[in-house]
Amino acid sequence: MDRDLSPQDKKDLDKFIKFFALKTVQVIVQARLGEKICTRSSSSPTGSDWFNLAIKDIPEVTHEAKKALAGQLPGIGRSMCVEISLKTSEGDSMELETWCLEMNEKCDKDIKVSYTVYNRLSVLLKSLLAITRVTPAYKLSRKQGHDYVILYRIYFGEVQLSGLGEGFQTVRVGVVSTPVGTVTLSCAYRTNLAFMSNRQFERSAPIMGIIVDHFVDPPCSGQRPATMGHPCNYRAPDEEDGFAGVQDSQEVCTTSFSTSPPSQVGCTRSFLVLHAGKEGGVLLVPAYPPHGADAHLTVEHAPNTPGSSGDGDGLSQSEDGRRDDGRRSASPTDPVEALNAFTRKVGAFVNRPVTQITAASLDLPFAAFAPRGLGSEENDPMVQPPDSPPCPSPLQASLHSQGSEGSGPQDDFVMIDFRPAFSKDDLLPMDLGTFYREFQNPPQLASLSLHISSQSMADDLDSLPEKLAVYEKNIDEFDAFVDMLQ
Amino acid sequence: MNCRSEVLEVTVESRQVEEAMLALLHTILLHRSTGKFHYKKEGTYSIGTVGTLDFDCDYIDFTFARVSSEELDRVIRKAVSEFKDALSNSGSDGMGQISLEFYQKKKSRWPFSDECIPWEVWSIKVNVVNLANEQERQICREKVGEKLGEKVINVVEVINRHEYLPKMPTQSEVDNVFDTSLKDVQPYLYKITYQITDSLGTSVSTTMRRLIKDTLAL
Numbered sequence: 001m002d003r004d005l006s007p008q009d010k011k012d013l014d015k016f017i018k019f020f021a022l023k024t025v026q027v028i029v030q031a032r033l034g035e036k037i038c039t040r041s042s043s044s045p046t047g048s049d050w051f052n053l054a055i056k057d058i059p060e061v062t063h064e065a066k067k068a069l070a071g072q073l074p075g076i077g078r079s080m081c082v083e084i085s086l087k088t089s090e091g092d093s094m095e096l097e098t099w100c101l102e103m104n105e106k107c108d109k110d111i112k113v114s115y116t117v118y119n120r121l122s123v124l125l126k127s128l129l130a131i132t133r134v135t136p137a138y139k140l141s142r143k144q145g146h147d148y149v150i151l152y153r154i155y156f157g158e159v160q161l162s163g164l165g166e167g168f169q170t171v172r173v174g175v176v177s178t179p180v181g182t183v184t185l186s187c188a189y190r191t192n193l194a195f196m197s198n199r200q201f202e203r204s205a206p207i208m209g210i211i212v213d214h215f216v217d218p219p220c221s222g223q224r225p226a227t228m229g230h231p232c233n234y235r236a237p238d239e240e241d242g243f244a245g246v247q248d249s250q251e252v253c254t255t256s257f258s259t260s261p262p263s264q265v266g267c268t269r270s271f272l273v274l275h276a277g278k279e280g281g282v283l284l285v286p287a288y289p290p291h292g293a294d295a296h297l298t299v300e301h302a303p304n305t306p307g308s309s310g311d312g313d314g315l316s317q318s319e320d321g322r323r324d325d326g327r328r329s330a331s332p333t334d335p336v337e338a339l340n341a342f343t344r345k346v347g348a349f350v351n352r353p354v355t356q357i358t359a360a361s362l363d364l365p366f367a368a369f370a371p372r373g374l375g376s377e378e379n380d381p382m383v384q385p386p387d388s389p390p391c392p393s394p395l396q397a398s399l400h401s402q403g404s405e406g407s408g409p410q411d412d413f414v415m416i417d418f419r420p421a422f423s424k425d426d427l428l429p430m431d432l433g434t435f436y437r438e439f440q441n442p443p444q445l446a447s448l449s450l451h452i453s454s455q456s457m458a459d460d461l462d463s464l465p466e467k468l469a470v471y472e473k474n475i476d477e478f479d480a481f482v483d484m485l486q
Numbered sequence: 487m488n489c490r491s492e493v494l495e496v497t498v499e500s501r502q503v504e505e506a507m508l509a510l511l512h513t514i515l516l517h518r519s520t521g522k523f524h525y526k527k528e529g530t531y532s533i534g535t536v537g538t539l540d541f542d543c544d545y546i547d548f549t550f551a552r553v554s555s556e557e558l559d560r561v562i563r564k565a566v567s568e569f570k571d572a573l574s575n576s577g578s579d580g581m582g583q584i585s586l587e588f589y590q591k592k593k594s595r596w597p598f599s600d601e602c603i604p605w606e607v608w609s610i611k612v613n614v615v616n617l618a619n620e621q622e623r624q625i626c627r628e629k630v631g632e633k634l635g636e637k638v639i640n641v642v643e644v645i646n647r648h649e650y651l652p653k654m655p656t657q658s659e660v661d662n663v664f665d666t667s668l669k670d671v672q673p674y675l676y677k678i679t680y681q682i683t684d685s686l687g688t689s690v691s692t693t694m695r696r697l698i699k700d701t702l703a704l
Contacts, residue, residue, distance in 0.1 A: 039537035041554045041670040043522040046535060052521045054537035054554070120648055126517050127642040129538055129551045134635040138549065171639055174646030 005179045009113040013178055016113070017073050019050045020121050021080050021101055024128060024185065025065040025154060026055050028082045028099050031132035032141040032150045051122035061152075064230060068154040075103050076181060081160070083153040084137055089146060095163035096137040096150075097189035102159070104184065108177035120176040124185060127174045135171065135189045149231050164190040489604045492644050494637050495611040498546075499626050500580065503573060503612060505543040506634060507566040510610055511586055511678070512541075512552035513638050515562070517645045518588060518606075519553050519673040523664070525657040536671055547631035550638065555671045565678040573614060576682040580614030584680040590652050591662040591675065600662075602677075605650055608641075 005013070030037055039054035049055075065080075074080045079102040087093040111117055132138060141150045161168065173185040471478070498506045521534030537554030552559065566584070573582045588606040617623050652674065655663045664672045 036540035036542065036549070037551075038539045039554060041521070041535060041537040043524075043534040043670050045521065045524065045532045049535040052533045052535055054535045115654075122520075123517055123645060123648075126538075127646055130513050130516065130638050130642055133540065133549050133551055134638050139547070142549070172643070172646075174642065176648075 005109075005113070009179070013113045013117065013180060014073060016118055016121060017178075017183065018069075020125070020183070021069065021074055022057075022062055022065050023050055023053075023055050023125055024080075024099070024101055025082055026057055026061055027125065027128050028084070028132060029058065029061045029152050030056065031129075031138060032084055032152065034141050034144045034150070051118065051125050053122060053125055055125070060230075064154050068156045070156070072156065074101050074156075074183070076105055078157060079103070079159050081155050083155070083160075083163075084141075085151045085153070085163075086137075086140065086148055087151055088148045093151070094193075095165075095190060096140065097135055097187055098159065098161055098164065099185070099187045100159050102184045102186070103181040106177065106182045107179055108182075109179050111177055111179060113179065117176060117178050121183070124174040124176055124183075128185060131171060131173050131187065135187060136191075136193075137189060151231055153230065161188050164188055165192040167191050490606045490644075490649060491609070492607070492641075493609045493611060494640060495613070496630070496633060496637065497613040497615060498630050499617055499623065500574065500614050502543075502545045502626070502630055503570045503614060504563075504566050505546050505548075506630065507569065507584055507610065507612070508541070508552075508562060509543065509546075509548060509550040509634050510608075510637055510641065511562050511566065511584075512559075513550055513641050514586055514608055514645075515558065515673055515676070516551060516553050517641070518676070519555075519558070519671045520664075522666075522670065522672050523660060525660075529656065531657070534670070534672075543631075545627065546634065547628045548634050550634075553671050553673075555668060557668045558671060558673065562678070565680075569680040572680065572682050573612070580616075581612065582614075582680060582682040583609055583611045584678065585609045586676060586678055588674045588676050593662065605652060 039056060041054065042049075045052075069080065072078060079100050081101070082099040083095060084097045084099070085093055085095045137150075144150050168188050168190050170186055170188045173187065175185075176183045494510060496506050496510075516538065519536060521536050523531045523533055525531045538551045539554040540549055540551055542549045569582065569584045573580060576582070586608045587604045589602045589604040592601040592603055594600055615626075617626055652663045660666060663675060665675050666672060
């Protein structure tokens with residue numbers, strides 16, 4: 001039976017699809033905020049909860065979605081896509097997944113709009129809630145923080161999957177047939193995250209051509225270039241972020257802070273946290289730890305030498321602004337300046353004082369261990385290990401080869417910071433550091449002291465003949481034992 | 487009417503059993519729960535709102551979304567906990583199956599009791615392994631997380647085929663289709679049962695039947 005859709009049904013269907021699209025975007029973006037979502041069930045219907053699901057509406061996200069849709073609805077050949085990408089603090093970015101809401105021509109004229117289609121759209125939204133927690137980007141987004149943030153971008157039209165790299169996987173969330181077409185919701189996600197580890201010390205232009213004023217409020221929200229993503233995160237208003245002119249989000253939500261061990265400069269994985277800015281555009285504001293805590297970059301791999309692994313103590317809060325400046329002024333083409341803008345604490349055995357990092361140093365491994373003046377710690381007796389010999393580690397050698405002003409390994413002791421491997425926080429007392437210091441020079445074992453050893457030696461020599469006799473008697477036992485072991 | 491039957495299989499370490507079962511059962515129930523119905527005059531009804539909640543597993547590298555209802559969570563946890571205890575007490579090599587069955591009640595005339603007609607059965611087969619060291623456990627944490635993700639995708643795929651669902655009932659029939667005992671949400675009528683298999687693959691004792699929700703006990 002082929003009957004045309006009544007005007008009321010058509011109107012209802014259009015409304016359902018429009019709000020379904022908006023809710024889809026909300027679910028996806030909220031799932032990449034980096035936080036656990038919790039909404040309450042309510043037995044009494046409020047009338048405003050579309051599809052009988054409690055899904056909060058973040059105003060900026062709704063605004064962005066409506067802007068992308070521009071009054072149209074997803075239709076045949078016109079898909080609504082939400083692209084989730086990751087952007088590191090270094091400026092590297094990578095598309096992680098693309099969620100597509102598509103419509104095809106396959107119609108089901110007999111289906112009841114106001115009842116069946118509505119309920120099935122509700123089930124599809126629930127499926128979306130389930131699937132958004134399953135794709136790899138979810139775990140990444142939960143760990144986002146100052147190392148990296150997650151961006152989202154909504155676009156309308158043709159689906160673009162080329163940015164997902166080779167071998168991307170697709171998962172279909174579900175389909176709902178309607179009298180005007182079949183709604184399909186799917187996700188294509190990247191499986192190849194390998195490029196992140198290789199880009200550690202590269203300073204090439206970011207893939208997406210992020211513009212320089214990324215962290216500044218755009219004069220009007222409509223001016224964002226199409227390729228720029230919007231961050232999705234809420235930043236607590238009392239948090240310092242070092243970005244002048246960034247408007248606080250009016251939402252108060254806790255952000256996630258990285259507690260991973262300190263790392264080298266070129267941090268690898270980070271998840272972008274979508275920040276909801278105040279105005280229409282959503283601002284990219286990496287989440288920073290609260291004032292006073294150290295920000296740590298996640299480590300890709302720690303070098304083997306104990307000295308070098310002590311590096312990467314991260315940026316202190318006051319440096320965030322400088323880092324931002326570095327990043328802003330650095331732009332993709334000026335990595336050296338960006339690197340110089342960083343101040344970094346150095347690892348054990350790394351020579352002080354601070355020098356300018358030359359461009360050549362950037363090409364060397366451990367170039368991140370740029371020495372810097374740490375005046376505040378020069379006189380700290382806890383930090384100086386006076387007894388440690390100046391061991392010429394390869395790390396030190398490489399730094400000296402850069403022509404730094406520091407003295408060579410064969411000079412007198414140089415006061416250096418002592419940063420044990422995997423030490424998390426250099427402000428608080430370091431148990432690990434204390435341990436290292438204590439056991440670097442352990443006291444002599446009593447049994448090895450000279451006069452005792454000489455006495456026992458004499459005794460041993462005397463008792464040897466007797467012992468040998470006993471052993472010869474039991475030789476069969478020993479042979480049997482040896483056979484048993486073989 | 488044929489009952490739809492789906493089987494999911496997972497291999498987990500013993501301390502992961504509970505969370506793995508919760509993840510799958512809650513995912514299914516999320517899709518099979520609606521808001522509370524409020525019947526109005528003229529045979530119309532309005533539906534309440536279902537909230538959701540993210541749950542991070544402790545022993546598995548996995549997070550799942552479940553219905554935001556403490557009552558429902560308690561019921562499911564109780565059933566899973568009994569299953570877990572039965573598994574560990576069975577002394578077998580740790581194989582068992584927990585089933586979530588959605589059914590409809592069909593009223594029969596007295597003296598016959600009401601019939602429970604299942605329309606969808608989810609069977610989750612569990613295989614418990616023992617791991618030797620912490621490194622293996624770490625690997626297992628991640629692997630089981632990935633596997634659970636695949637199972638969730640399977641569940642979603644089945645549910646989105648939009649096959650048979652009971653018709654929306656009138657007010658007098660609502661208890662034959664839905665579990666109306668919870669305050670905040672209304673899942674379809676369901677029951678959770680489990681059985682433990684011994685190493686020969688047969689049921690050890692008779693199937694232990696636990697009726698978690700039974701509105702009319704006759």
